[in-house]
Amino acid sequence: MLRDDGxxxxxxxxxxxxxxxxxxxxxSINPVTGFYRDGCCNTGREDVGxxxxxxxxxxxxxxxxxxxxxxxxxxxxxLGFPSLKPGDRWCLCAPRWQExxxxxxxxxxxLRATHEAALGYCSLADLKRFAVDLx
Numbered sequence: 001m002l003r004d005d006g007x008x009x010x011x012x013x014x015x016x017x018x019x020x021x022x023x024x025x026x027x028s029i030n031p032v033t034g035f036y037r038d039g040c041c042n043t044g045r046e047d048v049g050x051x052x053x054x055x056x057x058x059x060x061x062x063x064x065x066x067x068x069x070x071x072x073x074x075x076x077x078x079l080g081f082p083s084l085k086p087g088d089r090w091c092l093c094a095p096r097w098q099e100x101x102x103x104x105x106x107x108x109x110x111l112r113a114t115h116e117a118a119l120g121y122c123s124l125a126d127l128k129r130f131a132v133d134l135x
Contacts, residue, residue, distance in 0.1 A: 016042045017115070017116045018111065018114055018115065019114050019127060020111065020112070024042065024113065027040060027090070028088065028090065031090070033054075034091045035049070040091075041115045049093040050094040050095065052093075052094050053092045053115075053127070054091055054109065054113035055107040055109055056087065056107055057072070057084050057088045057107060061106070062084065062085075064103065065096065065100075089110065094118040094120070097118070101126055101130075107130070108130050108131070109127050110132060111127060111131045111133055
C-alpha cells in the first residue's frame, strides 16, 4: 500500500523513498508501527506529526519521551497501542527525534526504513551518526 504523496507524471504515485532515495524498507511488524500501521514509516498529508524516522527504542529514550508528555511505554488498548520496550523498532515523529538529538537522548536509527520526509526536520549527517544499518 503506497501512501506517499509524491506523484509521477500521469497521476501515478511514486513508491515511497528512504533518506538515500532508495525504496523505503519496513520498520517493524512486531509491534506493528507506522502512521498507517502497516509496518512502514510512510507518510502523507494526514500524518501531521511526520512519523518518518525508524528507530530502535532504548530505556533512556522511552523515559525522555515520557518526560516530554508522550508515554510510549504504557499500553493504551483503546488506541490499539501495545506499549514499547527497549529493542522495539518504531516509526518516531521526526521532530521528536530531533528534539531528543538536541537533548543527547536520541535513539538509534534504521536509515533504510526512514522516510525521506524526515530530512525536512533532521539532517542526514545527524541521522547517520545514530545509524545501525551503515557498514
